Amino acid sequence: MKNIMPLIYAVCFIGAFNMLTAQQANKKSPIYDYTEDQLSNTGTVPDFDSKPNKLKITGTIFEADGKTPAKDVVLFIYQPDEDGNYEVKKDSNKKRYIYHRAWVKTDSYGRYTFYTFMPGKYLRNKELKQIHRIIKAPGQPEYDMASFFFNDDPLLPDLTLACRAKAVQSMLRLEKEGDMYVATKDIKLAKETPIYP
Template identity: 60%
Template structure:
């Protein structure tokens, strides 16, 4: 148990400090000259983005998952429009399926993007990921976000309330996990989870047209 708790504490510290540190990327990240190194959030075709997207192989997965919510500006009340939210995740066994595109860039296969409308709403159709057996990995779906006029940055991952590693966390660490923790409920043939997002202060200084 001691060997397990220490990695969890370290992981908690790193994860919950992501928003504060933000690790903002350079504007050069959007350059086509830097295509293979730029953040995967840019690897989409603008014309196809809307506020709903589906992860590849969704239809074949046993534990289908719908994640829905609203992205708000930092006041927690005003819907944030034209915001891109990108997710990628491991499969049911906790492994990441990697592929290469036509330009030989490697990417995680199970991924999706949305772009909010004026109401700030978003929906992903995906599946509940797994974690590698006997590892210290949490079940999680990674998130990155891009506000107009700002570099992209990483949000804390979506975590799951039934993850067996959660009880091993300290109370303070568990409280931070709750901020991005999904609580899926079975509705018909899929699980549904709601998660609103409030943009950090550094991301909201944007002049919308």
Template identity: 50%
Template sequence: MNKLPNLFYIALASVMFMSANAQELSSIYDYTEVNLNSVDTVPDYASKAEKIKITGTIYKNDGVTPAEGVILYVYQTNEKGNFKMKRDDQGKRYVKHSAWVKTDKDGKYTIYTFMPGKYYHTKELKQIQRVVKEPGKKEYALNPFFFDDDPLIADLTLSCRSKVAQSMLRLNEKDGMLVAEEDIRLNSNTTVTTIALGQ
């Protein structure tokens, strides 16, 4: 079997994308922060067949204390694996299929989205990119959300599977949608990990 390309190619590409467009993305963040709450919905959610609800608690670095006022930004490809870009009324570019949530006093968040496609023309795992911003700190990327039913997981090495499992969504069907409960532990030193298959 051929080796897959770097598992986190899309994650790295996304980080590069964000770096190249940091000013625009930050402006969108500044513009929308006042309207944020603990629940948000990715555009086109209602029309998608594989609806997903991701919910959980964001904890401080101690893993015990709920983190209030933390902003979680997610963005993803559409079901065909393409990042759809849009412009807002001020002409700023952004990824269409994205959402912002801000944790409540109990650290809770909920995102309604849909199953993304694997990144166009690659053999990467399906994933949802994540950026987090703690109050008073600079935003930073987390490893993407992955999916426990992704058929490409079988091609990963045990080491890669272990790292993917750290942010893997375990989906259960409920009320006509896929539901995943995923808590997040904050760490200001967190960075996106690069994994080369076969290592």
């Protein structure tokens, strides 16, 4: 009987560990809500065609050295609509997701392009207009990046110098080309995966 108790404890521990692992797997990042064959280096956010303030975001993703193009990096964006609302839907498994989202996977030159639209923000909210980003390099865990912000945001002058300096690092500088705003933004991968609380 004495010899069987450690075995029972081991089985209980393994069972609890597997259950915890399964629960964590169910809370996967939305960056994984795609299949590999759907991805290219160009992605389009739903409703792009019907929105008046169209936006093209393009650039190159580089390795941490800032020089080597990063191939096969998955970049995921999601955003509010033009009124600042996050439209939420459910998939066939009843999993909730933000509707205005898209993925890209960089080509061998590290290039990516998104077609989307200018996001809005709540009028009473003091946050900048933004497009959220999650990134995943091959063989590395995914991590959140600072959002894309916009150089024409009227709230920029209200930020502290420190906040403004941070926002500038992921700022999109908009130019008008025909009926579309265009922003070029290169991205450098982090040397180590950032840890968030």
